[in-house]
Amino acid sequence: MRLTILGVLTALSATLLVPAVGSPATAARPQVVSRSVVFDVENTNATAAVCLPDNRSYRLRGRLVGPRRAIEGRSGAIRVNVLVHDAGTGGWFWRLPGHPGYDYARRLAQHGETSLVLDRLGYGANASDASSCLGAQADMLHQVVQHLRSGRYDFVDRHLGGTPPAARVVTHGHGVGAAIAQVEAATFDDVAGLVLMSWTDRPGTGVARDALGDQTAACLTGVASAPAASAAAFRHQLFAAAPARVQRRAAALRAAVPCGEVTSRAPMVLASGLGAGQVDAPVLLLYGSKDALTRPAARSTQASAYPTKVTTRTFAGAGNALPLERPAQVGATVRRWLR
Incomplete structure (x- = not known):
């Protein structure tokens, strides 16, 4: 009898310890791939952020990062997260080269999400002599969203076949990129959600005002772009907690800011x-408690500006560059919100 009972208990214990098929304990992470894509856009402005772009056509290059099945169009309807960078950074902000632990897009992909990492016109892979401005950046973001939803964009490698359409699009913006995403959503009402990092519509700190003042003074001399901030200033503006090696790498990648963006900052903030x-989509607001550019009072009141459902999270000890300051915590927070 004792042996029989022992056998039953052993079998029962084994049953209880085996997770159900498909549970988080056994579900394998998807194979993540990254593919170059290109979008045809017009540098136009149909938003309330008044400014004068050149109204010319451009091709924007980016990278689609996600599970292989999703990018190959074999997983049915997908959601695409469009990642919109700040002034003076670039698409690298979401996938810091040489530092896989600071790859926001890949972290999302490992949990089934697909993201578009895009240099805005005037930056990185899309650097040009284009005369653009922040209202036009919001307009071009809208065009990208529409192309994603319809599948009317291309892999750079045409042998990969057709690009997957997005059933839903969520925009993630950092700093000025968050303002661009917010104006796009308010104007065109075509996204399913907004993740806004380190942004408020209220005046920033003295550090923020000084940075914009330096850019404005440079642009008044007739140059096309305001020089990038010094490495020390850049690190002070964006970081409070990231390892020194991450800060150094990010500072090495900092970029000049096109003067069209500098001179259109005021109408963009107003818009x-x-x-x-006018934003109907749910909003996730993310802040760092030690952000050198946004005032705590402004962060605490930003949520009241939206008529829709708003979730706010502040990360203790973090500065402005949240995905590079608290990558694991930020990634987990965003994934929970997306679910």
């Missing part, structure tokens, strides 16, 4: 503030 009340 962003007025447009917040």
Whole structure:
């Protein structure tokens, strides 16, 4: 009898310890791939952020990062997260080269999400002599969203076949990129959600005002772009907690800011503030408690500007560059919100 009972208990214990098929304990992470893609856009402005772009056609290059099945169009309807970088950074901000632990797009992909990492016109892979501005950046973001939803964009390697259409699009913006995403959502109402990092529609800190003042002074001399901030200033503006090696790498990749963006900052902030009340999609607001560019009072009141469901999270000890400051915590917070 004792042996029989022992056998039953052993079998029962084994049954209880085996997770159900498909549970998080056994579900394998998807194979993540990255593919170069290209979008045809017009540098136009149909937003309330008044500015004058050149109204010319451009091809924007980016990278689609996600599970292989999703990118190959074999997983049915997908959601695409469009990652919009700040002024003076670039698409690298979401996938810091040489530092796989600071790859925001890949972290999302490992949990089934697909993302578009895009240099905005005037930056990185899309650097050019284009005369653009922040209102036009929001307009071009809208065009990219529409192309994603319809599948009307291309792999750079045409042998890969057709690009997958997005059933839903969520925009993630950092700093000025968050303002661009907010104005796009308010103007065109075509995204399913907004993840806004380190942005408020209220005036920033003295550090933020000084940085913009330096850029404005440079642009008044007639140059096409305001020089990038010094490495020390850049690190002070964006970081509080990241390892020194991460800060050094990011500072080495910092970029000049096109003067069209600098001179259109005021109308963009105005349009962003007025447009917040027109945002219908759910909003996730993310901040660092030691952000050198946004005032704590402004962060605490930003949520009241939206008529929709808003979730706010502040990361203790983090600075402005949240995906590079608290990569694991930020990634987990965003994934929970997306679910």
